C-alpha cells in the first residue's frame with residue numbers, strides 16, 4: 485500500500501543537540517501509528533514538524549506523494565493534516581455546541597459561502613451535533629466548554645479536530661492530565677474512531693501511557709535520543725530487546 489505520509493531523514497537541531505535525527509517514518513491510510521520513547525526522545529519535536537509548527541533542518545515530509553515540508557501549518561491542515569490536544573482552540577465561555585459549530589464553520593472554508601444563512605445555520609447545527617455525538621458529548625451540548633471536566637474538554641478538542649475531516653490526525657498525548665476513568669474513556673473513544681471502516685483518519689499518536697498505545701496502535705515507532713530504534717507491530721516492539729533496554733530501562737531487559 486502507498487503510504488499516506490512518507491517522512492525521510494527528518495532532522496531538527498537545537499544548537500548542538502540533535503533532537504530528531506534523520507528519522508524515516510511512514511503512515512498507511514487508516515493506520516494508527518504510535519510514536520513512543522523516553523523523555524526527551526524527540527517525540528514532540530517530531531510531531532511539531534509533521535504539523536508544520538517547527539521547521540526541520542533537514543529531511544522531507546510527503547503527504548499523498550506531495551512534498552509538504554515547506555508548507556505552513558494552515559496549508560497542511562487544508563490538505564488533510566489535523567492536529568489535536570496541543571493547540572487548544574476551545575472557547576471556554578461558549579457552549580459546547582457553539583464550539584463545535586465554530587469548528588465546522590472554520591473547517592468548511594468557503595464551503596458554506598453561497599448558502600442562505602438559515603440553511604447554512606441548519607447545516608452547521610446538524611454537522612456540529614453529529615460531531616458531538618461521535619465523541620460522546622451529545623448530552624453536554626448546552627454547557628459552557630470551560631465548565632466541562634478535563635476529560636470531556638479533551639473529547640471536545642477531538643471533535644473540533646475531526647470537524648476538518650482530516651485524513652491524518654496528529655494526536656499529542658490524548659490521555660495526559662486525565663484521571664484513570666477519563667483516560668479509559670478517551671482510549672475507548674479513539675478505539676471507536678479507529679473501528680469505523682468508512683471514514684476513519686490515519687492517526688499519529690504520541691502518548692506516554694503504554695497501555696493506551698498497545699490498545700490502539702497498528703504499528704509503533706520507538707524513538708530514543710532522536711533516532712528510530714524500532715518500528716513494528718505492538719507485539720514485535722514489546723519483544724524487542726533494544727526497546728526494552730532504551731525505553732523501559734535495564735530492569736525490564
Ligand SMILES: Nc1ncnc2c1ncn2[C@@H]1O[C@H](COP(=O)(O)OP(=O)(O)OP(=O)(O)O)[C@@H](O)[C@H]1O
Pocket residue numbers: 498501503521522523524525526527528529530
Ligand atoms: N525549543 C527548544 N529549545 C531547545 N531544546 C529543545 C527545544 N525543544 C525541545 N528541546 C530538546 O530536544 C530534545 C527532544 O525534546 P522533545 O520535547 O521533542 O522530546 P519528547 O520525546 O517529546 O519528550 P517528552 O516525552 O519529555 O515530552 C530534548 O532534549 C529537549 O530538551
